[in-house]
Amino acid sequence: MTREQFYQIAENWFHKQNWKPFQFQTQTWTAFLQGKNGLLNAPTGSGKTYALWFPIVLNYIKENPEYKTKHKPGLKAIWITPLRALSVEIKQAAERVATDLGTQMTVGIRSGDTTTSERTKQKNKMPDLLITTPESLQLLLATKEYAKTFANCTAIVIDEWHELLGTKRGVQMELALSRLKTIAPKMRIWGISATIGNLELAQEVLLGNNSDAFKNSVLIKANINKKITVKSIIPEKMETFPWRGHMGLHLIADVAKIIRKSKTTLIFTNTRSQCELWFQVLLEKYPEFAGEMAMHHGSIARETRVWVENAIKNEELKVVVCTSSLDLGVDFAPVETIIQIGGPKGVARFLQRAGRSGHQPGKESVIYFVATHAMELIEASALKKAAAETIVEDRIPYLNSYDVLIQYLNTLAVSDGFFPDEIYQEVKKTFCFQNLSIENWHWILNFITHGSQSLQAYDEYKKVEIDENGLYKINSRTIAMHHRMQIGTIVSDANLNVKFLSGGYIGSIEEWFVSKLTRGDTFTFGGKKLEFYAIKNMNVLVRKADAKKVSKTVSWMGGRMTLSAQMSELLREELYAANNENLTPELKALKPIFDRQRRESIVPNTNEFLIETFKTREGFHAIFYPFEGRFVHEALASILSYRITLLSPISFSLAYNDYGFELLSDQEIDMQAVFDNNLFSSEFVHHDLQKSLNATEMARRKFRDIAVIAGLVFTGMPGKPIKTKHLQSGSQLLFEVFRDYEPENLLLQQAYIETFEHQLEEGRLLQSLERINKQEIVWKQCEKPTPFSFPIITDRLREKLTSETLADRIAKMTASYMK
Template sequence: MGVTASASPTPEIPAAIQNWFDARGWRVRRHQTEMLAKARSGRDALLVADTGAGKTLAGFLPTLCDFAPTDGEALPEDGLHTLYVSPLKALAHDVKRNLLTPIEEIGLPIRVETRSGDTSSDRKKRQRSKPPHVLLTTPESLSLLLSYPESLELFRTCKRVVIDEVHAFATGKRGDLLALALARLQKLAPDMQRVALSATLANPLSFQEWLSPQVPDSTGEIRSADLVLGEKGAEPDLQILLPVEERVPWGGHAGRWAVDQLYEAIGKNRTTLVFTNTRFLAEFIFQCLWDVNEDNLPIGVHHGSLSKEARRKVEDAMAAGELRALVCTASLDLGIDWGDIDLVVQMGAPKGSSRLLQRIGRAGHRLDTASQAVLVPGNRFEFLEAMAAKDAVDEGQRDGEDFRAGGLDVLAQHVMACACAAPFHEDDLLAEIRSSVSYAWVDETVLARVLSFVENGGYALKAYDKFKRIVRDKQGVWRLAHPNQAQRHRMNAGIIVDSEMLQVRFKNGRSLGKVEERFAAQLSAGDTFFFAGMSLEVESVKDMDVIVRAAKKSATIPSYGGLRLPLTTHLAERVQEMLDDRAGWNRFPDDVREWLEVQDYRSRLPKPGELLVESFPHGDKHYSAYYTFEGWNANQSLGMLITRRMESLGLMPGGFVANDYTLAVWGLKPVEDPAPLLSPDILTHEFVDWVTESHLLRRAFREVAVISGLVERQHPGKRKTGKQVTFSTDLIYDVLKKYEPDHVLLEAAWADARARMTDVGRLADLLERSTSELVHVELDRVSPLAVPVMTMIGREAVPQGAVDDELLIEAESLVGEAMRIGPEDEARALEGN
């Protein structure tokens, strides 16, 4: 629970609970007492405290106290008392396991249950009629529960909602859904208190405003939640792993070079948690570790595509101390309380200081114990990023995503959920929606557009009966068009729209998890692949199943689509500052320092705020390297736009590759002046044309169409394949684009395409900066700084990690060319370049 030794009486806490603390030699932390005081004064509160500080107990302490009354106070009435919302199903189950310990040992009359997609339908039904006192759930499951008529009575008794790890989802669409759910809950239980917990927030005030309802208090003022800061914990012990004899790699992202050192570290610790940034890398690193596992150490793998049974088995084994190491993804980023973890390893770049700190905190999980962690950079730029992240953690600097206006597709889903629960008046719903800061911007016109869409699909689609979901009667009350619409909504509601997945299972029915349809489409009987920590042979691919059996060996690993973890602006700026701080290079390994020194001698290093572009020939092509430091998503978008403009200017582009730091574009003619390729009007001309013509807008439309309920993936006894969903959404997209271009879903799709799929905000800032901070250097050959991105050419379609060895071999030829210093370089240096 995160409390540690020392005892001091705390009068505010009932004797039974105080005695439980005392029996363990624990004391109640200051922030835990403050959270109890906020609850007793009826205040909403945001707690920001280090990992291991007892945040979860601080959130639940008022509930425990309510059920341990003193001086003859009555117990709370039967029914739902506290709602706990978690971003992860695994976190909810872990919290239940840890919450039951004090409840049972103190003897409190509290029933605790979980509710998620893994919960049986029988239990879900029983929970609606006989709810537990404490319900642990996710935003999606909460929204579905609110869609039942019973919810009007079910949540009437709710006194408190506790939102854990709020930073992980509040700024995205899952946060939009939860914000709307909170607004509805507040209407059903007006006195309900809101509590949020987090270890890593860069902007607490924004989260305080998001947490509290946007309605005037008794003084007419709209107040945000109170902020409670936790006691300071021990500083983490964070190290960066370097090759023992080899150099820091030029290219690659998997960190495969460190497997032997990693295995040695696993052998020296009781339990090690190894984080990767993708599901592919989790399987890949697990396989690499297993190849060197001469001592047969128990090592597991955990990620979101594994079956519930596989995940739960690994989680239970970790809780029982049966594993020496677990390779995982963000599926275990949050809150899992495994106090015996000695070491956390981050494979590859951390991408943000907050994310890194969250993962580091899984080690030790005690406030007064320093977390032990190791960063394993995949290449030289990732080494710089690791150094920047370490400095940020050491200095207590955090980063994170900003809030943006709530999505219209999520609002449409919520409107349908409200209609499933009970008929509603438009004005009442508008007031409820606007009480959330995410949707305070919605006015009568916006809501009318959304209601029209939910009613019949909109002007261009209203002739089709399949899109008629709600109707308005003569009294202006909205209700379901037909009772079966409620079942259809509950089968299809949700926010996470993954690529279509196929079950991987043995012939006896045992499921191992899911792979994407595009990967499964390449498989045939006899093929082998590595998944769930096992080598598997395909027996058949039928309908939505890949039937497999155990195989002796396999090298192929499923990869998964989706956006990569974004490099935060905060870390990007720190990396650029490190490049400019030559005095600070003495902290770097000799080979990294030499890399930067030769770059500085042969060309230049980009200064903070500066956009450096290098042009050079290589082979029979002409290359330009743009050092943007804006992240892979923004660089991919910029590559698309630059090649389009190069085509129009007759520069005969050939292609591009990108990483988080650099974009390399090549063609048959040299770029003598990059400024015209980077003018800001590219976002109003090429950008609009590109997004409209490309798959981006169609993909965004597919997602908003599914989230809003326009296109259903699930029917009774049948589920559409990914191809069927894409076919349906493409047809509707073409109709709307032609006949109703201002449709609410096209607006939502554009918002997604701009903000999420292209990092257009960062792109716009970069192009604006290029008008005054562009520096163009023409070279006779590749520069040292360009080598990491140049090694990717021809490999960009291959899953990360699969070709690290080949990348390193290929880099050697580029390295010799880049690091050689000739007379022309000496002349350039003398000129001051």
């Protein structure tokens, strides 16, 4: 059968669906059938899934001319998805192609949700086409004789590669692929990505920049102009618009109007707490939505989430309030409208969410932006520009993630064992470990066999044994069992299951939130008002609470996000544009606030860096505006306050948000001394960061995750997780041992590197300081807080006061200011 005949089969199938193949789809078919690897970049909802399922099935037909009568069972292709929720959708697409083309190929799913019986069935007979997750792929590598399972596999597709790139799950995939290239020589490697800036680098990381797979690869970009319409919800009276965030609830009436006009609406929130709150308030204010509205986030029971996803597809729901749990790939064709509550902090995230509506080729995506406070309208204006010009962020890959490498080596040792020289050559061809020295490799081998220099006296850290042939193998059944239970790179605080006293699972919440509850306390979770009863066997037992009772909304750690570097740059451009005549609708709406800001201070231009100082009953305030995101501002505030204290003794309270940071003191800062001593210098930043922030404490917290991934601490048996405080104390003890007796320990060094590079964004911090040094510093001595400073001040108050007290305090501050 010729290539043209293969294409005819595919095109006939598309014709039956009333579709026409896009050029990027036929390009992908050609490249795949030529034996090439590659990365496919195409917008959400454009048919990327069929671009690769078709050549996979066609290749099987090509290699098996008698495919209709003689089926050869065995694993032929693997589809990796970062989210288990996407598996069913991908399986349906694969079954559709395999069945319609007359093959006898079977399709299966393997993830954390797969039953034990199904896993056993797969062990005896793998499906032809397997949909799985990065973690489940590692578990397959941890099984005996895994090489036989993958030997005849001809393809692996990593879906939503942009979600894995720049994470340790991505590193996990790099290592798995390095092994599969050896044991499955016919395997083609393909990635699929929608929203990413640095595509060429993404391709290198996926395939290994110095590997044969990369040399025989292509990058295919879809030339499809996906129309995305961004509509900002702007209040009629700007004077009533809050100057800081109130979760966006002041615009709930406008949101309700949009919901009523649309067949189906997804309301995206940035955090699970915000999701819970919006669902509750919408239900209270608009009871007519009851029965037509649902909630979806990662902590809600899986059965509930699956029901919600199916209800959207079947048009049984009018509105769903959700988080990033619905960001990716599930085909929600009926969704007409997307609403984003608050700044999404990143362009890619925003475009990904916009693509949930009009999730079909050629359809327009409509997204409404609900600013939670006035300044976020600048973000809305910036996002409109980004959507129009398709500006998206780069994803920065990890380098030298030794914890993931140690976990991977233990995985190989649990199954059939490994010979170090062979694996070293494979690992060196990955992007993450391209610079792995032979000295560090030997250190890692010593670590898994002897527990490193300072742990050699403890048998529990001697996991891997070396036989007489030099094979590295884990022989202990207990160690093997513990390792298989802990495969993965996502480390979070212990989650406890929430169950009714009468039976029935609701979802899971974090241990730290439960620890603050006493019997009788009421909290809202999963759209229900619940009364806390007790914790038993790591389950949070609850009963339905009185609907009239005041309750707190469940919250999770890590809710704060920061502006991406790309988003920060776009934000600054829009802010500077506020001084021009041709303003966007969002900037026009902000004119009253900009006018008030100019009366008290200035709206900075491109070449200006603004500092404001004023005095209130709280003390002396100094506000700085780099517009670089809260993580960078946290580091900048710490460095600057440290440098000022070197000039004269002074104490500060620090506050920061995405726009700037505040130094508050009971004595006035000598600003002239700050300028004269060049305290914004980019020199000695690393040293000053270590001194100003408790870098050791931050590294200690980071080390907990590294210790879990590397298998130094065990997180517990299923249903009986070890408490977070015990995990923390165990990892802290190891941290202190390494710090005091083995400072060259690679995992210890990794903790510090990740603290500075990933948490404090040291590289971005340096760029920010370099930019400030090129700008003219404008110091404005103000009479009272300005519109720009107001959100920063109230963010600090939020950390100190309860929400009720905070609302009263803000109301008083606003009233006082408006006089």
